[in-house]
Amino acid sequence: xxxxxxxxxxxxxxxxxxxxxxxxxxxxxxxxxxxxxxxxxxxxxxxxxxxxxxxxxxxxxxxxxxxxxxxxxxxxxxxxxxxxxxxxxxxxxxxxxxxxxxxxxxxxxxxxxxxxxxxxxxxxxxxxxxxxxxxxxxxxxxxxxxxxxxxxxxx
Amino acid sequence: xxxxxxxxxxxxxxxxxxxxxxxxxxxxxxxxxxxxxxxxxxxxxxxxxxxxxxxxxxxxxxxxxxxxxxxxxxxxxxxxxxxxxxxxxxxxxxxxxxxxxxxx
Numbered sequence: 001x002x003x004x005x006x007x008x009x010x011x012x013x014x015x016x017x018x019x020x021x022x023x024x025x026x027x028x029x030x031x032x033x034x035x036x037x038x039x040x041x042x043x044x045x046x047x048x049x050x051x052x053x054x055x056x057x058x059x060x061x062x063x064x065x066x067x068x069x070x071x072x073x074x075x076x077x078x079x080x081x082x083x084x085x086x087x088x089x090x091x092x093x094x095x096x097x098x099x100x101x102x103x104x105x106x107x108x109x110x111x112x113x114x115x116x117x118x119x120x121x122x123x124x125x126x127x128x129x130x131x132x133x134x135x136x137x138x139x140x141x142x143x144x145x146x147x148x149x150x151x152x153x154x155x
Numbered sequence: 156x157x158x159x160x161x162x163x164x165x166x167x168x169x170x171x172x173x174x175x176x177x178x179x180x181x182x183x184x185x186x187x188x189x190x191x192x193x194x195x196x197x198x199x200x201x202x203x204x205x206x207x208x209x210x211x212x213x214x215x216x217x218x219x220x221x222x223x224x225x226x227x228x229x230x231x232x233x234x235x236x237x238x239x240x241x242x243x244x245x246x247x248x249x250x251x252x253x254x255x256x257x258x259x
Binding site: 034035036039040076077078079081083085096099101103104105106107108109110111113114115116117118119120121122 | 166168170172174183201202205211212213214215216217218219220221222223225226227228229230231232
């Protein structure tokens with residue numbers, strides 16, 4: 001009986017182990033990390049940033065640029081593209097401030113990765129969207145207000 | 156049925172950009188089933204990994220705030236023609252899928 005439960009539980013871990021064995025995963029701790037549950041469940045932006053980046057002190061930078069519509073017709077699909085000319089990018093995160101859970105998505109980058117991340121997010125209402133880039137141990141940010149005419153959370 | 160499509164294009168800032176379209180409902184857990192009135196449980200992609208020639212270069216963390224059928228783009232500045240790009244994702248129910256393509 002216990003063996004059953006154990007097998008079930010280790011199934012997910014097993015896939016990762018197989019991938020690691022086949023050289024699919026590098027042993028770097030950054031990318032072996034699990035899904036950042038704490039950051040996603042935070043209800044404030046600062047909590048989420050602390051959980052993901054380890055700090056919430058961000059400096060506004062013009063080296064971080066956001067490509068997003070000024071007005072989104074449909075809040076369920078808002079395209080966002082974050083680009084940065086900074087070097088040594090470690091991570092990128094996108095927060096839609098007025099969503100129930102502001103922390104929307106993030107990207108962990110290792111050597112050989114680039115400063116570009118594009119995705120489509122859901123937005124409940126008109127809100128500023130903050131994009132954070134961690135590069136060389138420091139946190140940089142840029143923000144843009146996106147108007148939403150039809151909300152897309154739980155609709 | 157899960158399906159994952161991938162496209163690699165040249166990026167304006169140099170290097171290449173991978174675009175991935177994963178077919179996934181990305182349920183928030185807040186939506187209700189109109190017929191039964193029960194909440195539809197959360198179902199979303201958690202992690203998506205990008206690898207070039209087997210070496211992971213980036214990992215995207217997705218949550219319920221990402222639109223359904225996520226379209227994710229990531230830069231791969233150092234890729235060369237002939238390199239193999241692999242994308243694999245896992246969702247909160249343990250389902251997974253992957254796609255592979257060579258850089259042209």
